[in-house]
Amino acid sequence: MKILITGGAGFIGSAVVRAAIAQGHSVVNVDKLTYAACLDNVASVADNESYVFFxxxxxxxxxxxxxxxxxQPEAIMHLAAESHVDRSIDGPGAFI
Ligand SMILES: NC(=O)c1ccc[n+]([C@@H]2O[C@H](COP(=O)([O-])OP(=O)(O)OC[C@H]3O[C@@H](n4cnc5c(N)ncnc54)[C@H](O)[C@@H]3O)[C@@H](O)[C@H]2O)c1
Known part of the structure; x- marks a missing residue:
């Protein structure tokens, strides 16, 4: 299955990306690459022909x-988020 995963450079999303690739799925990773992102977490799949990053x-x-x-994904897993509680108190707009 071709799965579009949002937030795939985040903590949860990157684990889902790796798991999906390991299970033979194709993955389209869409991430804004905010302060919370870490592309190192998906480095192990970066060269996989079933993986593409935007x-x-x-x-x-x-x-x-x-x-x-x-x-043209068949499914979307939405894991992009502003997830840091302290920042949500300082500036809730981005979270909304
Ligand atoms: N971490 C946990 O233990 C946990 C537990 C339960 C649920 N969740 C939920 O899972 C989701 C992801 O959590 P996480 O811990 O992976 O967060 P995270 O902060 O580690 O990752 C979020 C990712 O989303 C990306 N992102 C943020 N805004 C974006 C935008 N506008 N467009 C595209 N990408 C954007 C960031 O660049 C980052 O890579 C959240 O909804 C969170 O509430 C997390």
Whole structure:
């Protein structure tokens, strides 16, 4: 199955990316690469022919439309998030 995973450079998303590739799925990873991202976590699959990465913001409708049209995923696993509680108190706008 071809799965589009958002936030695939984050803690949870990168684990899902690695697991999906290990189980034989194709993965389209879309991540904005914020302070929370770590591409090292998906380095082990970066050269896999079933893996493709797009740096993109899920809030950018036009960019997401382009990626969806280009990659035609069969499923989406949405793991992109602003996840740090302290930051949500300092600046809730980004979290909303
Ligand atoms: N970490 C946990 O133990 C845990 C447990 C249960 C649920 N969750 C949930 O899983 C989700 C992911 O958590 P995490 O710990 O992996 O967070 P994380 O902060 O480690 O990763 C989030 C990823 O999302 C990306 N991102 C942020 N905004 C984006 C945007 N606008 N467009 C594209 N990418 C964007 C970041 O660059 C980062 O790579 C959250 O919804 C969290 O609440 C996490």
């Amino acid at each position: 740096q993109g913001d899920i809030c950018d409708r036009a960019a997401m439309d382009r990626i969806l049209k280009e990659t």
